[in-house]
Amino acid sequence: MVSFALHHPARLRRSVLSVPAINPRALQKIHDLDCDAVIFDLEDSVASDRKNEARDNLRRFFAETPLVGRESIIRINALDTDFSAADLDTVLACAPDALLLPKVNEPEDVQIASDFLADSDAPDSLRIWAMMETPRSILNAAAIAEYGRTRDTRLDCFVIGLNDLRKDTGVPAEPGRTYLVPWLMQVLLAARAYGLDVIDSVSNDFKDLQGLEAECRQGRAMGFDGKMLIHPAQIPAANRCFGPADEDLVEARAITAAFADPAAASLNVINSNGRMIERLHLEQAERLLQKAALIENRE
Template identity: 70%
Template sequence: MSRTVPLRSFNLRRSVLSVPAINLRALEKAHSLDGDAVILDLEDSVAPEKKAEARENLRRFFAWPPLEGKERIIRINSLSSEFGEADLDLVKDVLPDAVLLPKVDEPQDVMAAGDLLAEADAPEELRIWAMIETPRGVLNVGAIAEAGRTPGSRLDCLVVGLNDLRKETGVLPQPGRSYLVPWLMQVILAVKAYGLDALDSVFNDFKDSEGFDAECGQGRAMGFTGKMLIHPSQIAAANRHFGPSAEEIREAEAIISAFADPEAEGLNVINAGGRMIERLHLVQAEALVHKARLISARKPA
């Protein structure tokens, strides 16, 4: 009998658009976009003198009809900043799907936020995402991901922030990201070890569709779940790259069918069409088909 796929791991996160909370027009437009999730940003995209106005925008946003089929994530300012407490109070009031913590350096950053949410009796469904965008964050990413599997932790997803990481390390923004690949793969190893999702960093030049395509292909090949985006024009390409292809779906369905044969009962390895298929491939195939069904259900009839 095949393993049941844990559904919590299957939120669609191919395309995650960051929207400045100060921009009401962009907030309104989020309802009509085909992205999988929206990050409602109170941090980098909002000037200090506009923080309070941005929070009020989000209060109005959450009073509107909810985004159908999309996760809503609020990126707050650092809890150690002058804005962090008010941001977290907003999160407790409006209850998004997740709160995104900036510049997470160590597991304690995640645990402290989780403790504050628990003290406020925030529902367990309110998850925590963590930005990995500092040298310390990369060095500690394994411990940060491991903290996501401790009792009471709400950690669900890591988001790579290369703009800040480049700034702090002096690595230049070159095509192919060759000097950054080792750090990106450290994030992937951490999330795969502890069952989390990981989003690749933003691509800054939204008019460079060819460069964006190449970076999406690289991120998918590395194992990222999806990509954080800065412009709606990037959504379609991200959905295409981080979603399963028709060929991948057909292959996954063939693996599921092969293991459903009574002769495969109790076998961990079978011969299917001249290929040796292990039961671990069945688990992967079930996950891929489930993702494909979620994507299909999102499409209008």
């Protein structure tokens, strides 16, 4: 059986800021922001008659002032629209870390994008992220994750899109997201089964930082890697809530030290301060410490 749990090195995805590609001023500001990743949006935030302008903005940005030290992701328009072909050409020209596919419904949606990248000789490092934002995407989450990770289709991360999902289902935007939690957990479980990262949905009221904090804490408790954001003011809360807690780092260092003891070399389970620790906990501890090191190095 293939294990996908640690398919790629630890990455920082606590705060994933979406920036409209149509706004040059916003594009330049991101260099001074402390987010872990940036989604350059060509889809919802760009009017139909300004798509070309937005693409030109991105080509200029990546050529003249590329993002350094953080992941760059370009969200294209849906594959069944008239805009997607030009968007994909822009992705090739800009060479971001990933492209974000909206309105993913079936595994084949990921395959189409992956085939395009392969036929265009895009580097293997250019990955695919998938927006999970339709009823069909939620129902097919496990199939999409499995297909994306076992057929070399570059899939690397799921991003929850609750605005479209609420629209399609009629579930209102209520505090606590009570009736949405089962769907959120369904996507998260599918992602974890196949080694994908998964990013929680945006909090629409960027002035309600208390509400954002609550959603970030909820998302962290559910197991998400980070949160998609729509405003720089939301970055500190996401970094804080999805970052390693001090007590978790202390425990992680204790676990790695315990397994570093030569006496534990042949053991899969050890007793550390009265607690039974398995090697799977060592893998988790090492990954957490890797993330902490990435944060420290960037700061």
